[in-house]
Amino acid sequence: MKLILSTAALAVGFAATGAVHAADAAKAAALIKGSDCMACHAEATKLVGPSYKDVAKKYDASHVDALVKKIKAGGSGAWGAVPMTPHPNLKDEDVKVIVEWILSLK
Numbered sequence: 001m002k003l004i005l006s007t008a009a010l011a012v013g014f015a016a017t018g019a020v021h022a023a024d025a026a027k028a029a030a031l032i033k034g035s036d037c038m039a040c041h042a043e044a045t046k047l048v049g050p051s052y053k054d055v056a057k058k059y060d061a062s063h064v065d066a067l068v069k070k071i072k073a074g075g076s077g078a079w080g081a082v083p084m085t086p087h088p089n090l091k092d093e094d095v096k097v098i099v100e101w102i103l104s105l106k
């Protein structure tokens with residue numbers, strides 16, 4: 001019984017890390033709408049910047065911190081010469097919610 005319980009706990013743990021919680025997806029969507037991201041990004045189409053699906057294909061969870069820094073600082077080079085504008089006023093934890101949602105789109 002103990003073994004069954006811990007196996008179940010493990011499965012829940014994997015599910016929780018594998019998929020972004022629905023509440024976080026809603027929060028990410030609200031944060032993106034509240035900022036200027038939509039002016040340059042769409043979920044599945046390249047606009048000024050790469051589509052979020054292309055970003056999700058290129059990176060995994062180990063890149064979350066670097067992507068948070070990139071969104072806050074702006075810059076170019078990863079996708080081409082066109083730079084992303086900096087977003088220094090966004091909170092790290094909010095940008096993290098956005099990045100985790102983007103990476104969940106694969």
Ligand code: HEC
Nearest residue numbers: 035036037040048049075076077078079080082083084085
């Ligand atoms: C002025 C247009 C513009 C706006 C506004 C913008 N981006 Fe970008 N974004 C870009 C461009 C251009 C790139 C590609 C940069 C590069 O090649 O390194 C990019 C790249 C990215 C990447 C991938 C970074 C990498 O290093 O691969 C993410 C993630 C991202 N944007 C998220 C966001 C989010 C979230 C917002 C809103 C807070 C946002 N962007 C607002 C233009 C924009």
